[in-house]
Amino acid sequence: MKRPSLAVNIAGIHLKNPVMPASGTFGYGEEYAPYLDLERIGAIVTKGLSLRPKAGNPTPRIAETISGMLNAIGLQNVGIDDFIKFKLPFLREVNTPVIVNFFGNTLDEYGEVAARLADLPEVAGLELNISCPNVKQGGIVFGTDPKAAAEVVSLVRSRSKKPLIVKLTPNVTDITVIARAVEEAGADALCCINTITGMAVDIKTRKARLANKTGGLSGPAIRPIAVRMVHQVVQAVKIPVIGVGGIVRPADALEFLIVGASAVQVGTANFVDPAAMLSIIEGIEQFCIEEGIGDIGELIGSLQL
Amino acid sequence: MKRPSLAVNIAGIHLKNPVMPASGTFGYGEEYAPYLDLERIGAIVTKGLSLRPKAGNPTPRIAETISGMLNAIGLQNVGIDDFIKFKLPFLREVNTPVIVNFFGNTLDEYGEVAARLADLPEVAGLELNISCPNVKQGGIVFGTDPKAAAEVVSLVRSRSKKPLIVKLTPNVTDITVIARAVEEAGADALCCINTITGMAVDIKTRKARLANKTGGLSGPAIRPIAVRMVHQVVQAVKIPVIGVGGIVRPADALEFLIVGASAVQVGTANFVDPAAMLSIIEGIEQFCIEEGIGDIGELIGSLQL
Amino acid sequence: MKNFKTIVLSNQEISSGYYRMRILAPGFGKVGKPGQFIMFRVQTSLPPLLRRPFGIFRTGFLPADCEGQPPKEYLEILYKVVGRGTTIMSGLHEGDRVEVLGPLGRGFDLGAAGNDKILVGGGIGLVPLYMLAQELVKSSRVRLLIGGKRRDDIIMVTEFERLGVNTHIATEDGSLGEEGFVTRVLERKLQKYPQAEVFACGPMPMLEAVQRLCAAENVPLQVSLEALMACGVGACLGCVVKGAGHSEQNPQYLCTCKEGPVFRAERLDWSKLTDEEGTCEGCKS
Amino acid sequence: MKNFKTIVLSNQEISSGYYRMRILAPGFGKVGKPGQFIMFRVQTSLPPLLRRPFGIFRTGFLPADCEGQPPKEYLEILYKVVGRGTTIMSGLHEGDRVEVLGPLGRGFDLGAAGNDKILVGGGIGLVPLYMLAQELVKSSRVRLLIGGKRRDDIIMVTEFERLGVNTHIATEDGSLGEEGFVTRVLERKLQKYPQAEVFACGPMPMLEAVQRLCAAENVPLQVSLEALMACGVGACLGCVVKGAGHSEQNPQYLCTCKEGPVFRAERLDWSKLTDEEGTCEGCKS
Numbered sequence A, B: 001m002k003r004p005s006l007a008v009n010i011a012g013i014h015l016k017n018p019v020m021p022a023s024g025t026f027g028y029g030e031e032y033a034p035y036l037d038l039e040r041i042g043a044i045v046t047k048g049l050s051l052r053p054k055a056g057n058p059t060p061r062i063a064e065t066i067s068g069m070l071n072a073i074g075l076q077n078v079g080i081d082d083f084i085k086f087k088l089p090f091l092r093e094v095n096t097p098v099i100v101n102f103f104g105n106t107l108d109e110y111g112e113v114a115a116r117l118a119d120l121p122e123v124a125g126l127e128l129n130i131s132c133p134n135v136k137q138g139g140i141v142f143g144t145d146p147k148a149a150a151e152v153v154s155l156v157r158s159r160s161k162k163p164l165i166v167k168l169t170p171n172v173t174d175i176t177v178i179a180r181a182v183e184e185a186g187a188d189a190l191c192c193i194n195t196i197t198g199m200a201v202d203i204k205t206r207k208a209r210l211a212n213k214t215g216g217l218s219g220p221a222i223r224p225i226a227v228r229m230v231h232q233v234v235q236a237v238k239i240p241v242i243g244v245g246g247i248v249r250p251a252d253a254l255e256f257l258i259v260g261a262s263a264v265q266v267g268t269a270n271f272v273d274p275a276a277m278l279s280i281i282e283g284i285e286q287f288c289i290e291e292g293i294g295d296i297g298e299l300i301g302s303l304q305l
Numbered sequence C, D: 001m002k003n004f005k006t007i008v009l010s011n012q013e014i015s016s017g018y019y020r021m022r023i024l025a026p027g028f029g030k031v032g033k034p035g036q037f038i039m040f041r042v043q044t045s046l047p048p049l050l051r052r053p054f055g056i057f058r059t060g061f062l063p064a065d066c067e068g069q070p071p072k073e074y075l076e077i078l079y080k081v082v083g084r085g086t087t088i089m090s091g092l093h094e095g096d097r098v099e100v101l102g103p104l105g106r107g108f109d110l111g112a113a114g115n116d117k118i119l120v121g122g123g124i125g126l127v128p129l130y131m132l133a134q135e136l137v138k139s140s141r142v143r144l145l146i147g148g149k150r151r152d153d154i155i156m157v158t159e160f161e162r163l164g165v166n167t168h169i170a171t172e173d174g175s176l177g178e179e180g181f182v183t184r185v186l187e188r189k190l191q192k193y194p195q196a197e198v199f200a201c202g203p204m205p206m207l208e209a210v211q212r213l214c215a216a217e218n219v220p221l222q223v224s225l226e227a228l229m230a231c232g233v234g235a236c237l238g239c240v241v242k243g244a245g246h247s248e249q250n251p252q253y254l255c256t257c258k259e260g261p262v263f264r265a266e267r268l269d270w271s272k273l274t275d276e277e278g279t280c281e282g283c284k285s
């Protein structure tokens, strides 16, 4: 039997398969190199970068919950300069497209980072994070207001010609409103969802289990919410959508593809199993073979109504 | 050692302890009577009632997810007349306050139901559902728009003097905006959260696992989100807040009380263990004893900052 | 009707993918009726979240092992491994702690003594028919028509025969008994015993075919249905099926858990029973 | 550094609430260094979601059971049952399938040969010190100071003594060894052996006291830290501690999993190490 084609094209980025890590769960790629062949995954997505290095939040920063985890890392990152100097050389040698996730603390900073990334040949595309719940100034306000979201996307669009993926927050009343605003402002693709704001309490100490009190919930617990939002967004826009949220097994990824995601990202599952993405890729391939699907495109958006 | 006092007062309703079922997961009370002593729980909360009987949604209506479940029951209920005729007589004999959850398909209907319930001595309080994600017309639009929410609360307030609890939806950008609008419009207490809209797909048939496609996610999976929202709402309003979402064990209920909920509701856990509320009450009592808490009031809102 | 924490007494694979679990259940035999079910859960294990419904296969007493002590009562379920919950169940051992809610629902009505009784079971659908047969053989001739895809799906035949039940087997691939659907056998039997009463449990397409045959011959039929269940006690309204005369204006939803799982065929709306599409006023999302 | 699916060889309770698990681990001994750790997971069990970090207690070879076959290599962990994950672990049996990611992190630096080596371990903190002692005894005199709340918390003493390590025990309730904190013992030893190097692992208050003593005496100290971990490989940034010179403007967060878990004391910011409060520019919610 001929192997099915899993290749997809997102915003002009050619991916050999639709599976990539979710930003912030895969470091800068090299951390996982000992555990899986980085050339087998669809793309590498970096930890969110900012103009200057960022310290992140005080500890504790993570807390396990039922079928999920809360994190309030606070977007700790090495900053754009150190990324280019110390992280990019490693990624250059890997034959897999690199998508750089980034954010700014101000509108200007968003533009600035985009401009700095605009001419790097190693960077296949940008993923604009307007949705991190742990950083207020540079994050959530942009992601929850359609006008602000459109503004930052327009600005970034004007500073870089790279394929532009915009990552949306689920912490909104109607994600399709933001999705459409961002599409109109020039996004080439969307990525949903980021984490959902949550909180957990240590009943003995009566303190929040995160120093930041609230954090972003990720993992299998949120999958039904993510699938619903991806389904809604796919109906609302014409640009491709990358689905993310709680994917652990191949079947989870397939749910997202079936509702119309053109690709998927795997986040928390990397912590559980560093080779999770490989199993997912193999599982998708297997499913295509079993179902007689020759090209993954036939599967994408095949939801029966 | 003296037994701690677990009694709380919500909007003028005296509860012997702060644990009650969540609407829609406990039928009209009698369904669970064989499995737990209804006089041991703080209150009984009925399935959501409407003016006329409601058929509900086509099947399948439920789907299990990881640490949660989706439901799209569609608010099937016997209607206010049959409730009074066939369900209330049973509840009259139980020495536990009865809170009637209700909704309308139109603004007028909300007022109408409230008026019908206004003079029934067996009804200790009303829980106004402006948040069911499965009924569009009579639900979600009211719950996601502060103006509409205030309007329906004012109307209901004008038609009934009963203690009025308003149940909020989590499917909003900022739940405190709705909470404040509803408080101002005359609510005596708030209840958060209702289910979070989600979706699951059967990858073999490529159909949504619910006939209604989307449904409400409940169960342990959503608890961190519910705790966060209750925490936010408690800070934002002066009226008491009832916490609900994913409570299974005593420790879960304690999290809500510590962030400031004056009482809690147990939903999906009733399905898992019909006596769950009793274990939770006992666990709360045990915790108070261990921590030297004489009155549950000392625990409520005791979060350390 | 109660919820009790108890232990597994044994759990054996009886055919490929089919298990029989014996559970300690004091007092259960006195209350359980043919056709009722339990909601089963492994204690302390959260996943799967919801309980799983299983028909009561039979109840019985362990031989008393010491003088003076009353013999221990047990209940048995038979289950097929199909998903997450049943996979976890298949790994349980003697002594493992489980929880049983039941007996639940309405069982079979035994019908008129003396009349021929025809039982139709597909695959695991035999389960609720065993205790029914135990009762029926006391006053009627009982025939059991067993259907399945393959030989492996035909279970418990000897157990039924030991009760004095006359059994007929049909498999779709012909690997055991007659080749084809069990409803073909039923068709012949109905010709032969027009006074019969029929009791059926199995997959929906089988039940629909049985219903058509019985309706055509005007033979009384009771069916045991399966539905997705969260609570098992009539509280969640997740398990409904459409009753006869159902319409949007005049909804006639019946709870499978409480008003069933056994229904007289005429109580159900067979035209829409498996229609998953539908719409409802408020919810056309 | 790799992730491998393997099986449990044995899992025994060695003291009340303390377990020792032996895991099949071909090739592990060649790569693992004293002070490194693994991320452990029970295969096919989703809860708990995240892996659990455990120090490598020791590695070894099973006696070869048939001619020609290479002897099987194993690794051992010692763990205390404290929560959900370790409770599940305590129920594992021989043959149960588990997953091990490791060896991870930076281990101990062995220091100068010949110098007196003082190891300080509190409770389960002894774990990473065993392989360290195995190495150190080759060229130095090694003293182990063991602290714990009660007698039950003092484990593995004989194992260390068999290596030729000189052991001193202190329990807070005096139920074994000297009564009081183990740091009192350390204080005396530091007076006696001013050339010593110290290696410590245990609860944070103990480590802080050890650090103060060593800093005062100018004695080199390496500590092994615990932190909440999601990935174990430096990707999630969940496990950071503040490094020396840390400030908001000049953040010096160190990953416990990658740059630790063993740190030279002077690399850390002891004033803020356990300060959970803090604030950060963007996030004052």
Ligand SMILES: Cc1cc2nc3c(=O)[nH]c(=O)nc-3n(C[C@H](O)[C@H](O)[C@H](O)COP(=O)(O)OP(=O)(O)OC[C@H]3O[C@@H](n4cnc5c(N)ncnc54)[C@H](O)[C@@H]3O)c2cc1C
Residues within 6 Å of the ligand: B064, C037, C048, C050, C051, C052, C053, C054, C055, C056, C077, C078, C079, C080, C081, C082, C083, C084, C085, C086, C087, C124, C127, C128, C225, C226, C227, C228, C229, C261
């Ligand atoms: C009244 C009644 C009696 C039953 N008696 C038996 C019996 O005696 N023996 C037996 O093997 N099976 C019986 N079933 C079916 C049995 O409940 C399912 O096979 C079982 O729940 C599957 O669980 P799972 O976790 O392995 O499957 P999964 O597919 O992983 O389950 C996912 C969800 O779907 C539900 N589900 C899946 N299949 C069914 C089904 N056929 N019916 C109802 N819910 C389902 C599960 O309960 C769960 O909530 C009965 C069902 C009902 C309603």
Ligand SMILES: Cc1cc2nc3c(=O)[nH]c(=O)nc-3n(C[C@H](O)[C@H](O)[C@H](O)COP(=O)(O)OP(=O)(O)OC[C@H]3O[C@@H](n4cnc5c(N)ncnc54)[C@H](O)[C@@H]3O)c2cc1C
Residues within 6 Å of the ligand: A064, D037, D048, D050, D051, D052, D053, D054, D055, D056, D077, D078, D079, D080, D081, D082, D083, D084, D085, D086, D087, D124, D127, D128, D225, D226, D227, D228, D229, D261
């Ligand atoms: C590098 C390192 C080495 C360790 N070595 C050992 C060892 O050899 N033996 C041993 O018994 N314990 C060791 N621990 C601690 C061990 O990881 C925890 O006791 C264990 O994770 C608790 O899991 P749980 O599910 O039982 O507890 P829970 O409290 O239910 O766990 C909840 C969450 O908190 C985390 N957690 C809880 N306590 C700790 C802790 N002390 N350190 C880190 N994470 C924690 C868990 O991993 C989990 O994510 C080590 C920790 C680290 C970081």
Ligand SMILES: Cc1cc2nc3c(=O)[nH]c(=O)nc-3n(C[C@H](O)[C@H](O)[C@H](O)COP(=O)(O)O)c2cc1C
Residues within 6 Å of the ligand: A022, A023, A024, A025, A047, A048, A071, A073, A075, A101, A129, A132, A167, A193, A194, A195, A217, A218, A219, A220, A222, A244, A245, A246, A247, A265, A266, A267, A268, A269, D236
């Ligand atoms: C530890 C951690 C760090 C994260 N950091 C980022 C980040 O820097 N930028 C970003 O856009 N998303 C970040 N995310 C969100 C993930 O990319 C992803 O959207 C989310 O975790 C949901 O997917 P999952 O359920 O598969 O983990 C982070 C998530 C986790 C768990």
Ligand SMILES: Cc1cc2nc3c(=O)[nH]c(=O)nc-3n(C[C@H](O)[C@H](O)[C@H](O)COP(=O)(O)O)c2cc1C
Residues within 6 Å of the ligand: B022, B023, B024, B025, B047, B048, B049, B071, B073, B075, B101, B129, B132, B167, B193, B194, B195, B217, B218, B219, B220, B222, B244, B245, B246, B247, B265, B266, B267, B268, B269, C236, C237
């Ligand atoms: C089957 C089902 C039916 C429900 N019906 C109602 C309802 O009629 N009215 C209402 O306000 N909430 C309803 N809810 C929401 C619950 O009351 C509760 O807010 C939600 O389930 C979260 O709590 P849990 O996680 O403890 O289940 C329903 C929930 C479930 C699972």
Ligand code: FES
Residues within 6 Å of the ligand: C228, C229, C230, C231, C232, C233, C234, C235, C236, C237, C238, C239, C240, C255, C256, C257, C258
């Ligand atoms: S299963 Fe809940 S009503 Fe039937």
Ligand code: FES
Residues within 6 Å of the ligand: D228, D229, D230, D231, D232, D233, D234, D235, D236, D237, D238, D239, D240, D255, D256, D257, D258
């Ligand atoms: S545990 Fe993830 S970075 Fe250390």
